Structure formats: C-alpha cells, structure tokens
Amino acid sequence: MTAHEWAKALQVGDGFRLADVDPRSTPGYRGGKADGRRDLAAGLEELNTLQERLFAESRVGVAEDSVLLILQAMDSAGKGGIVRHVVGGVDPQGVALTAFKAPTPEELQHDFLWRISTRLPEPGFIGVFDRSHYEDVLIGRVRSLAPAAEIERRYDAINDFEAQVAASGTRIVKVMLHISPEEQKSRLMERLERPDKHWKYNPGDVDERLLWDDYMAAYQTVFDRTSTDVAPWHVIPADHKWFARLAVQELLLDALQRIDPQWPAADFDVEAEKKRLAAS
C-alpha cells in the first residue's frame, strides 16, 4: 500500500459512521505487530529525507509549505506514543509541537481559534497539535462549556479557518485515534497498577469515560461538519498501538510526498565559493 492509499483508506468520506469502525481492525494492512514495527522503522528514513528537503526549501525561501498534524482522541488512546515514536523520529529542528490544555483565563478572553492561530507551523516545519481547537466542539459540547449556538457557530468557523491555513501552504492532516472503551479501561488500569504511571492518571479520566457515548456522538458531528476537501479527517483504529503509529507515519509521508520538496539549487556561485573557502 502506498502512503496515498493509506490516506484514502483511512479518510472520512460521505456517509462515514464512526460506529462502524472497529478499533481493533487494521484496515488495508495485512501484516501483524512485527511487520508494523519493521515498516515503521523503514518509513523513518523517507520521512526524514522529505522533512529535511521541506526545511531546506523554506530556509532558502523557495517555498512556503508546511505540514500540520492534528491529533484528537479519548484519554489513553495513544497520542503521546504517536508524538514519541512517530514525530520523535524526525529532526527536532523541523518540528513544532504544541500540547493544548484547558484554556487559560487569557485565552478564554479571545475567540477559541486565537490561541490556535499563534501556534501554526512556520514554512518548512511539521507542526503537531496534541489536542486542538476541536476540544472546543468536543468537551465543549459534551460538558456544555459554551452556549449551544456558540458551539454550532464553531463548525463553520473551523472550516473557514482551516481553509485559510491550507491556502497559505499548510497541509492539514487531521487524525482521530479510535480506541474501544474496553481497551481504555485496560490502559487506565495499568496506570493505576504501576507507581511510575500514577502521574499519568487523573480521577477525571473516569468521569469523562462515563460520557463515552456523548463523546462518540460529538466526534460523529465533528466528522460530519468539518471533514473537508482541504482538511479531511482520518479515523485510525488504535487498539493496536503499532498500527496507529504506522498509519500516522503514512499520513505524514503522504502529505510530504504531495508537497514533493526538492533540494534547492545554490543561490551563489559554487565554484567561486570553493576557491574563496580554499584560500581562507
């Protein structure tokens, strides 16, 4: 499967129903865990070459392209592992990671997209959002953190915003990691059983878990309203961590392959510089 075929297989299209996706499935991939890990390692080299070319083009000012990976998921679905094992394989000099928490009082005084707009990737960078403006129509909706009319307004506002971002040269890759409630229970239990994982556990995690169906309904609405041509959603079955990591790597490869960055030509006289350097 090419990276582009991965992207197509995971993309949210017309009539998509989240309830039909099996979190334990590995759509389009025939291998198992060992194959997945091998393919992840194999893909890293291409990812790094493409990333360095993208960065190089931006440094000499010949292109304005960037990539923005948006990660959304229920607790413990594996966002951290994606950052660590997929994004972590890329040169940190070309990555801009932002983990969005509950909004600060200052952030709440602005429109919900304000804090997002300040963290968009510069040309040449792979930006990564660990949570995003989608929290404002997910927990925002489930917990009624804003009036219904304001939540409703936000879907169109998001589409307008993302269309502008895409038009400025950013490839937007939106990912929901989809785990089952059973798998989440197992992962949260592990955090409770291991003292070195206690810090990752929050009693509020169970409170959110009890609203599982409401969250799934809120995600379904997000997909219905904000999966657009320039910024489609991808739902990745995530009960198998190795599959989710491989799938996100393929989505990044697809975005970079479509940009197709090239090593920029020298904007100086190479032979003259060789002589000047040799004489120095």
Add this chain to the structure above:
Amino acid sequence: MTAHEWAKALQVGDGFRLADVDPRSTPGYRGGKADGRRDLAAGLEELNTLQERLFAESRVGVAEDSVLLILQAMDSAGKGGIVRHVVGGVDPQGVALTAFKAPTPEELQHDFLWRISTRLPEPGFIGVFDRSHYEDVLIGRVRSLAPAAEIERRYDAINDFEAQVAASGTRIVKVMLHISPEEQKSRLMERLERPDKHWKYNPGDVDERLLWDDYMAAYQTVFDRTSTDVAPWHVIPADHKWFARLAVQELLLDALQRIDPQWPAADFDVEAEKKRLAAS
C-alpha cells in the same frame, strides 16, 4: 567516568585559556569512535528515564525544576548534530527548542535579553537554545553591532539574568563546541561539494571564518566574564563529532542527576480509583 566527572573535566575554571584546548582531543575519555557511539546509545535510556521523571514531577506540581542547554559555536561545529542526535533521543513532549537567528526589528526594540526571557523552559522541560544571548557579545562584539560600552554592560547583565533563572529552578548548562579552523574548512567544503548540502552553505560563513581570531578572543572574554558557579561554561573539543555528542549527553545527565527527580506519589486514593474504573 561519571557524568559529574565529565562535567568537571569540561568545565571552564579559573585561569582557563581557550587557546590551550585541542579541538581534536577527547579529554578524560579513553575510547574511540565506536566506543563513543555505543556509550551514547547506552546513555539514552537513563536520559529518557530522568527526563520523564522530571516531566512527571512538574505535571503534578511537586517540583519546579527544569534544564536549559545553551549551545554556542562557530559555523559547522555541530550544533545541529547535537540537537538531532542527543536532544532528538528525548521525548519531544519534554523538550522546548529555540533556534535564535539575527534579531528581528521588534526584538531590536527591546533589551537583548527580552527575546531570551520569553523562551525559558517551563518547569519539567529541557530547554535547548541553538545560539542565544551570547551572540550579542560574540558577533555583537566582533562586528561592532553595538557600542563598546553597551557590549561591556552586557556581561554583568547576563550574569544577573542567569542567576535569576537558576534561582527559579533552572539548571543552566552552557556549552561551546570548539572546532579547529582546519576542520571547519573541511566541513564547509563538503557542503559545497554536495548539492543536497548547498542549502546549508552561506557565503557569509567564509566572511565570519576570516575573523576567526577575533571570535576566539570574544569567546575567551565570554568565559572570563560569564562562567559562574550557577552557570558555568563547558568547552567541548568538537573536531570529533562522536565525542562532542557523548559529552553533551553526559552534561545533560549530570544536570538531571543533580535534580534527582522521582516518580511522584499519587495524590488520589489508588484502590478507590481501581474500583471506580472497574465499575465504569
């Protein structure tokens, strides 16, 4: 050699003379390139454990510690390789990297430490500065970018600033990667000979190279004036990339070992949460 012994061996102390440091040496280390690479890989696991503990402590609010690695060097000395091969081994979620370029017009309207102060690491993070406020007393001095009295003022301002930063809980690790002019010539020539490296070459690199002795004098003054107890300088011979990478990893390990972060205790009733989760 322990990490602490590495730090001591590389630290700038009274009477230090940069001219006495051989950029091809590997002080205190008896191994060669293969040993160095093996030891770098071996150190990564401890670095990651310490980093995660540091991060964990900050997340649950039991500690305010952070680390700040400041990298300074002549062009092509290997800062990028340090970021990629040493910092790149750490979970990106715990790293905050800033590459400082020539100041923008907005930055120039403020004191030279203003832009630095906005990029200090938050508690729990390893901050990395690729170039820093020291540019303002290095190229700033060599190129007379500010009046002599202003340059002179900056050394004390830096010491006051770093003392405040250290007092707030940040371990400052200052590193100069020291290459020879011969090694630099070889590395710049490689950039000219390889089309995929042309983007890394700038004709201005040779202009700076012609001022080598002035830069070394400016570094010597930096060491004389700003190597303090709370923020000492370390000069790392860097003609051997493998040695420089290993040495920087050891300096980070030393800083983290001195913080000695521990897995934080749960601030909730673990057994009660297990029951609540099981019933959910």
